[in-house]
Structure formats: structure tokens, C-alpha cells
Amino acid sequence: MAAPLPSIPRALSSPHSILPSPVLLRPQSLPLHRRQTPGSAVSAAFQWNRKPQLAGETPRVVVVTSGKGGVGKTTTTANIGISLARFGFYVVAVDADAGLRNLDLLLGLENRVNYTAVEVLNGDCRLDQALVRDRRYPSLELLCISKPRSKLPLGFGAKALTWVVDALRSRPSSAPQFVLIDCPAGIDAGFITAIAPANEAVLVTTPDITALRDADRVTGLLECDGIRDIKMIVNRVRTDLIRGEDMMSVLDVQEMLGLALLGVIPEDSEVIKSTNRGYPLVLNKPPTVAGLAFEQAAWRLVEQDTMTAVMVEEEPKKKGFFSFFGG
Amino acid sequence: MTSTTKAFSFLPFQSIFPQVISIRDVKGWNLKTPQSFRLGSRWLGHTRGESRPLILVRASGDALDSSGDSERAGDGTPVEEEGNRLDLERKLGSLREMVNSLPPVVIVIKRNSGSKFAIALCVAFAFLVIATRQIMLKRKNHYQGSVADLVRRGQLRSDRRGISKPLKCDDPFHNPFIKFGKGDSRIEMFGKVYRLAPVTLTKEQQSVHQKRRSRAYQWKRPTIFLKEGDPIPPDVDPETVRWIPANHPFATTASDIDEDVAQHNVYQKHGVPFRVKAEHEALQRKLESLQSEQKLNEVALDLNNIRDFERPFKSSMKPQDLEPNSSANQQNGHLTLKSDEETGTSDSESLSDELKKY
Numbered sequence: 001m002a003a004p005l006p007s008i009p010r011a012l013s014s015p016h017s018i019l020p021s022p023v024l025l026r027p028q029s030l031p032l033h034r035r036q037t038p039g040s041a042v043s044a045a046f047q048w049n050r051k052p053q054l055a056g057e058t059p060r061v062v063v064v065t066s067g068k069g070g071v072g073k074t075t076t077t078a079n080i081g082i083s084l085a086r087f088g089f090y091v092v093a094v095d096a097d098a099g100l101r102n103l104d105l106l107l108g109l110e111n112r113v114n115y116t117a118v119e120v121l122n123g124d125c126r127l128d129q130a131l132v133r134d135r136r137y138p139s140l141e142l143l144c145i146s147k148p149r150s151k152l153p154l155g156f157g158a159k160a161l162t163w164v165v166d167a168l169r170s171r172p173s174s175a176p177q178f179v180l181i182d183c184p185a186g187i188d189a190g191f192i193t194a195i196a197p198a199n200e201a202v203l204v205t206t207p208d209i210t211a212l213r214d215a216d217r218v219t220g221l222l223e224c225d226g227i228r229d230i231k232m233i234v235n236r237v238r239t240d241l242i243r244g245e246d247m248m249s250v251l252d253v254q255e256m257l258g259l260a261l262l263g264v265i266p267e268d269s270e271v272i273k274s275t276n277r278g279y280p281l282v283l284n285k286p287p288t289v290a291g292l293a294f295e296q297a298a299w300r301l302v303e304q305d306t307m308t309a310v311m312v313e314e315e316p317k318k319k320g321f322f323s324f325f326g327g
Numbered sequence: 328m329t330s331t332t333k334a335f336s337f338l339p340f341q342s343i344f345p346q347v348i349s350i351r352d353v354k355g356w357n358l359k360t361p362q363s364f365r366l367g368s369r370w371l372g373h374t375r376g377e378s379r380p381l382i383l384v385r386a387s388g389d390a391l392d393s394s395g396d397s398e399r400a401g402d403g404t405p406v407e408e409e410g411n412r413l414d415l416e417r418k419l420g421s422l423r424e425m426v427n428s429l430p431p432v433v434i435v436i437k438r439n440s441g442s443k444f445a446i447a448l449c450v451a452f453a454f455l456v457i458a459t460r461q462i463m464l465k466r467k468n469h470y471q472g473s474v475a476d477l478v479r480r481g482q483l484r485s486d487r488r489g490i491s492k493p494l495k496c497d498d499p500f501h502n503p504f505i506k507f508g509k510g511d512s513r514i515e516m517f518g519k520v521y522r523l524a525p526v527t528l529t530k531e532q533q534s535v536h537q538k539r540r541s542r543a544y545q546w547k548r549p550t551i552f553l554k555e556g557d558p559i560p561p562d563v564d565p566e567t568v569r570w571i572p573a574n575h576p577f578a579t580t581a582s583d584i585d586e587d588v589a590q591h592n593v594y595q596k597h598g599v600p601f602r603v604k605a606e607h608e609a610l611q612r613k614l615e616s617l618q619s620e621q622k623l624n625e626v627a628l629d630l631n632n633i634r635d636f637e638r639p640f641k642s643s644m645k646p647q648d649l650e651p652n653s654s655a656n657q658q659n660g661h662l663t664l665k666s667d668e669e670t671g672t673s674d675s676e677s678l679s680d681e682l683k684k685y
Contacts, residue, residue: 123602124603170594189569220544224545239519239521251527258537292499311524
């Protein structure tokens, strides 16, 4: 059974660490965040002993990209989006893959997508009619760019997404605090469309050389485009292979890319199961190791924090005779 | 040493206890060994009456003599057979003693009737607990009907229902499955031990990477997408042009959407969407035109019917005058009808006025 990620002891904690600062370690009975929005009802349904403190200017438009396909962008977008909604923030998740959309599958909303951004542009529906609200977490809404059979005009794509984000921002009652954009693979028209309205980026990569090279290229393009706040999530980490020196460690990855760490997600078979069920990983009870890691990454994203220590698997300590008795 | 002692050399055996053992030779019960010891075991005591197990031993050490062994080898065959037989007898005897030492099962059960009662009581209690738990679980689920499954599947909101309790969300940084090592940075999770390694990336290293990438990757965001072969507009930066191959599916997409209209559609917050409204209006116009055509057809039919009835009512006019007048009227009627048809107006009052003239 996969184990959840730990938090570091207080002795090693710092304001920008796996754990928040020691001040925040004290359990606080924060008042529930009540708004006259769909999220308020959800907030009332949850009891948190503490919540993350939102940093930065809202709405925070975050693009989740990687360059290489299959590293876990959509999984990351879905799980972080659900985590943010559970924290009580109003989130709009945008699937910017015009040809091959998948975010609706991971969220379990595939049967409810009737209108997309293309229909909004054509005038077939309004923007609020194209947003699909998750009934489990009403503060999360999904917007798909287009259906597989329809195509977004190329000259339009970047402008269209920028108008969409701007229109969401200008909504009087339910302006989102986070807009997560699931970027398609590659650095082509879809990538250009997805990064157009973003002002920060989450780069998802795996500890293999092909993904790292593509990630480095994408990082360079993002920086050329003016996006400087780029954080990294290293996905599908196998601590046993790292210990056997068959896989690059997270520190090696960071040394190659030179990016701050937002999260480290261990390899977990529950990811596939959650994809099949349409039930994001972070909702599992008891939590899985990858689900807990996603929640922690979402927490750091909210507080604009980064990791300052990573886990390295070691040989378990040999137990003596008296360990049976608790010694 | 006598030959008998030399004949029975089986085990170099030394007993811990200074006891006397009886040695039997092939001829009889003779105790002729100077060094004799006896094993006093309970096995012997039990079987004393029945058989006498024979333990043929000799003391290790001085008694052993290689020359003696060689002598025994010459005439040792009957001696060996006798020894094997004695071994078997000994083993059988010990087995019988073991069996006889165990009390019969029935006696044991009868003896331990109190513990049997306790065991039965424990089993009955366990069954009772299981049954009670099953009943409690059924009762608990009975209050939640199948609608609870809809809540669980996300079809219905749980916060509106009285059956659901607020979910308690654990802090992801404090988890009961994690055990911290005391005084060190070790963490134990589900049988695996981890060590925390601090991140070593500094701000200087980050800036070095950024400079490297800025030298390696030069890129401007494309704003214009052109098919291969199309000319570049004069006021467009060539670096912002993205060329699409002519056979690419995106190249065949016709952008027939007006940009301004599209922007307006995105920002629309209330009312009917643009295309839906436009289609509705177009449909309305079409229906109106269809209705007007239908009415005109009806009017044309009515006019024909009216002319048939027109002649009997024209009594003031001569028959000779009637014909050219009638033809003229007919022509006039036709002309008016035609003019009405051309204008597309279905004015029943004008028709009735004309009818009144005749």
C-alpha cells in the first residue's frame, strides 16, 4: 500500500518548507469562509482545523503545462482543482486541449458537457451556460475549449481564451479566485492558446531525461513570453528506484531545471483507478500517498510557497530482540 | 576386561549421573563389568513389570580397545542381530510407556468440564456480538435510502440533505499515518523509512538557469497563423507569424466568425445568445412571409368565387353595355388583383370596396 507523504519535523521547518511555519502548526479554529456564492454552501459542509492563506492577486490564472505528453498534466489539474475547491476557493478549470479533451473524464463530468467555448464564440450560448458546475463541489466549474469534432479558429485561440478569463473576472457575484488551464502537449497552437492569459505556470515533469528536456524547452518559452513565476511538480517518483540509482532523484531534476519545487508526487496505482472512476484521487478516504501529495501541492500553490526538503528512502532500521516489546 | 564387555560396545556413552546399569550378555544376566552404572529413568520404572529394556553401553575411554573390536568383528554376526532385536524391543517398550502415561480423552473431558463450559460461553458471546453488529449496521443503512447513493455519486448535493454530516477534512500536513523519528529527520510510513534531504537550489543557481534558457530559446508568441505560401501582411512582424502546412487540418478551418461579434458573445452575461436570437428572428420572418403568402392565395380563391356571383347583381346596365363593361371590370378586377398580388398586401377592405362597386 502506498504511503502518504510526510511533513518534516518542526526542527527542520521553515516558512517555505513542506510544513508551514510553526505558528501555523497550532491548531486554529478558523471561522468558516462564508460568501454569497455557490462555494459558501460547500464551505459549510466541511470542517477544517486550519486553511491555507491566499496569497497574490486574484484571479490567479495558472497554466499547467509540461511539453511532453503523458506526464500527468490533466491529473494534476483535476486533483489540484478539487483540492482548491475543498479549501473553499472558487475555481474554474479550463481544458485548453481543442482536439483531445480529457479533463472532463477525470472529474467525472463527461456526460454533462453540452456547450464549449466554441459555442460561446459562435453565439450559441452564453459563457455561464458553457460552464459545468461540479455537484460534489459547487465552487468548481469546468469549461472545455471545444468538442473533438469542432475546431477553434487558429487566429482566434489565444484571444478567445483571454476574453474568457477576462469575462470570468468581470462576473459580479462569482468571480473565480483560481483559473487553472490544462495545457495540451507540445509547443504548437494549443500551447500558445493556453499560455496566453496565464500569469503563472506549473510545470509537470517526470524524472526521466526525455521529459526533462521538453520541460526545459517549455520553461524557456514561458520565460520568453513573460511568465516568470514557474514552479515544478515532479510526478511518478519511485523512491525504490531512486534508492537503487535507477531513477534520477528529485534533487537531480531540480539541479537540471533550476526551478522551485511545488510538489513531489509518488507513483501510485490509485491514479489509474481514480481515472476510471472519474473520482479524483484527493477525495479518497483514507488518503493515498499521491492524493496527499496533491493536496500539499495545492496548499503551497495557494500560499505561493515551495518545498525546501524532499524525501529520500532509506533502509529500515533493524529491530532488536526487545523491539517486539516496544523497545 | 571380560569378553562380554568387549562384545557389547555400542555407544561411547557417559552418563552424567553415577548410576548403575545392568548389562546383559548373550548368555545371561551377568554383571561382570568393573565399571557399571545404571540408568534410573521413569521409562524403566513404568515398564518394570512388563519388560526390561536393555541399554547396552560401555564406558568411553579405557574400555575401548581396537584389538577387542577386531576380535568382535570375527564372531559378531549373531551378536549384532541380537543387538538389533534388543533395540527394537527397547523402542517398542518406550512407545508403550508413552501411550500408557497419557490419560484417556474421555477422562480428560470429564475432568475439565468447567473449561468446556467457559469455551462454549465465549463462542456464544462472539456469535451474539456478530449478530448485534449486523443488526446495527442494517438499521444504520435502513435510514439511508437509495438516494444516498446519488449523493455519493455526485448527482445530488450533500449539503442540502439532512442525512449527511459535515465532512471533516484532515490537514494534509498532519497525518496520523506518519511517524516522526525523535531528534532526527527520519520518517516512517507503512514500513518504509525516509530521510528528509534539504533542497539545495539557490537564487543564484536559478538565475543562471534563466540566463541559459534565454540564450538557448528565442521566441515570440505567434499572433498570426498563415498557410504556407500566403504573403505576410506588411504591418506584421515576421517572427510572430506561425506557418501552418497547407494540408494541416487547422489550415482548412474557415474563420467565418467576426472577431467583434465573437468578443461580444463572450462578454454577454444576460439575455439570449446571439446566434440563437438571430436564428429565432430569421425563423420568425420566414413564418410571417409564409403566412402572408397563404393569405394571398386564399384571397385569390375568394375573388374568383365572387365574380361568379357578380352578374345577377348588375341589373341597371344594358346587356350590350354589360359585356364590354364586364370585360373591362373583369380586366380591372384582374388588374387590381394583380396589383394586390404584386404588392403582397392582403387588404380585404379594398376587395370589399371593389365588390361594392358592382
